Amino acid sequence: MDPLVTNGPSTADVRRDEAATSADAESQTRWRLSVDSARCVTSGFCVGSAPDHFTMEQVSRPSADVVAPDDAVVEAAECCPVEAILVLDARTGTQIAPKLVPPPTA
Numbered sequence: 001m002d003p004l005v006t007n008g009p010s011t012a013d014v015r016r017d018e019a020a021t022s023a024d025a026e027s028q029t030r031w032r033l034s035v036d037s038a039r040c041v042t043s044g045f046c047v048g049s050a051p052d053h054f055t056m057e058q059v060s061r062p063s064a065d066v067v068a069p070d071d072a073v074v075e076a077a078e079c080c081p082v083e084a085i086l087v088l089d090a091r092t093g094t095q096i097a098p099k100l101v102p103p104p105t106a
Protein backbone atom coordinates (compact mmCIF):
# COMPACT_ATOMS: atom_id res chain seq x y z
CA MET A 1 0.00 0.00 0.00
CA ASP A 2 1.24 3.45 -0.89
CA PRO A 3 1.95 5.33 2.38
CA LEU A 4 0.94 8.61 0.74
CA VAL A 5 -2.55 7.37 -0.02
CA THR A 6 -4.98 7.80 2.87
CA ASN A 7 -8.59 6.86 3.32
CA GLY A 8 -9.67 10.19 4.84
CA PRO A 9 -8.62 13.17 6.90
CA SER A 10 -6.01 12.71 9.57
CA THR A 11 -6.88 13.09 13.26
CA ALA A 12 -5.04 16.41 13.23
CA ASP A 13 -7.16 17.57 10.27
CA VAL A 14 -10.36 16.58 12.07
CA ARG A 15 -9.33 18.35 15.29
CA ARG A 16 -8.31 21.47 13.36
CA ASP A 17 -11.69 21.49 11.59
CA GLU A 18 -13.54 20.99 14.91
CA ALA A 19 -11.59 23.82 16.53
CA ALA A 20 -12.31 26.12 13.60
CA THR A 21 -16.01 25.24 13.71
CA SER A 22 -16.16 25.89 17.46
CA ALA A 23 -14.33 29.22 17.09
CA ASP A 24 -16.65 30.23 14.23
CA ALA A 25 -19.74 29.41 16.29
CA GLU A 26 -18.42 31.36 19.28
CA SER A 27 -17.43 34.36 17.18
CA GLN A 28 -20.90 34.39 15.61
CA THR A 29 -22.79 34.18 18.89
CA ARG A 30 -24.55 37.41 19.73
CA TRP A 31 -26.83 38.42 22.57
CA ARG A 32 -29.83 40.70 22.29
CA LEU A 33 -30.34 43.12 25.18
CA SER A 34 -33.48 44.89 26.21
CA VAL A 35 -34.64 46.95 29.17
CA ASP A 36 -38.31 47.15 30.08
CA SER A 37 -38.58 50.91 30.62
CA ALA A 38 -41.89 50.50 32.43
CA ARG A 39 -40.21 48.34 35.06
CA CYS A 40 -36.88 50.18 35.46
CA VAL A 41 -36.67 51.99 38.79
CA THR A 42 -33.40 53.76 37.84
CA SER A 43 -31.33 52.06 40.52
CA GLY A 44 -28.29 52.29 38.26
CA PHE A 45 -26.96 48.82 39.08
CA CYS A 46 -26.73 47.88 35.40
CA VAL A 47 -24.81 51.02 34.47
CA GLY A 48 -22.45 50.39 37.38
CA SER A 49 -21.83 46.73 36.60
CA ALA A 50 -21.80 46.94 32.80
CA PRO A 51 -21.07 50.56 31.85
CA ASP A 52 -20.11 49.55 28.31
CA HIS A 53 -23.56 48.10 27.73
CA PHE A 54 -26.07 50.32 29.52
CA THR A 55 -26.65 54.05 29.70
CA MET A 56 -28.99 56.02 31.94
CA GLU A 57 -31.31 58.60 30.49
CA GLN A 58 -34.80 58.87 31.97
CA VAL A 59 -34.41 55.12 32.56
CA SER A 60 -31.69 52.64 31.67
CA ARG A 61 -31.35 51.46 28.10
CA PRO A 62 -28.87 49.23 26.26
CA SER A 63 -26.03 51.02 24.49
CA ALA A 64 -26.48 48.51 21.67
CA ASP A 65 -29.31 46.08 21.00
CA VAL A 66 -27.01 43.22 19.95
CA VAL A 67 -23.64 42.54 21.58
CA ALA A 68 -20.95 39.89 21.85
CA PRO A 69 -21.37 37.64 24.89
CA ASP A 70 -20.13 39.35 28.04
CA ASP A 71 -20.41 38.20 31.67
CA ALA A 72 -20.97 41.81 32.74
CA VAL A 73 -24.29 41.80 30.90
CA VAL A 74 -25.39 38.66 32.72
CA GLU A 75 -24.36 40.19 36.04
CA ALA A 76 -26.36 43.32 35.26
CA ALA A 77 -29.46 41.29 34.42
CA GLU A 78 -29.08 39.15 37.53
CA CYS A 79 -28.59 42.21 39.77
CA CYS A 80 -31.49 44.26 38.44
CA PRO A 81 -33.90 44.50 41.40
CA VAL A 82 -36.99 44.46 39.18
CA GLU A 83 -35.79 42.05 36.44
CA ALA A 84 -36.15 44.75 33.82
CA ILE A 85 -33.19 43.50 31.79
CA LEU A 86 -33.57 40.62 29.37
CA VAL A 87 -30.64 38.94 27.62
CA LEU A 88 -31.47 36.56 24.77
CA ASP A 89 -29.40 34.58 22.32
CA ALA A 90 -29.91 36.72 19.22
CA ARG A 91 -30.11 33.72 16.88
CA THR A 92 -32.22 31.27 18.87
CA GLY A 93 -34.13 33.54 21.25
CA THR A 94 -33.03 31.41 24.20
CA GLN A 95 -33.06 33.38 27.44
CA ILE A 96 -29.53 33.85 28.80
CA ALA A 97 -30.37 36.06 31.78
CA PRO A 98 -31.93 36.43 34.17
CA LYS A 99 -31.82 32.70 34.76
CA LEU A 100 -35.16 30.97 34.57
CA VAL A 101 -36.03 29.28 37.85
CA PRO A 102 -38.08 26.10 37.50
CA PRO A 103 -41.27 25.99 39.54
CA PRO A 104 -41.02 24.11 42.82
CA THR A 105 -42.13 20.52 42.74
CA ALA A 106 -44.84 19.41 45.10
Ligand code: SF4
Nearest residue numbers: 040041043044046080
Ligand atom coordinates in the same frame (compact mmCIF):
# COMPACT_ATOMS: atom_id res chain seq x y z
S1 SF4 B 1 -30.57 47.70 37.23
FE1 SF4 B 1 -32.67 47.46 36.47
S2 SF4 B 1 -33.87 48.97 37.60
FE2 SF4 B 1 -31.71 49.50 37.87
S3 SF4 B 1 -31.30 51.02 36.27
FE3 SF4 B 1 -30.76 49.01 35.42
S4 SF4 B 1 -32.62 48.32 34.38
FE4 SF4 B 1 -33.22 49.97 35.74
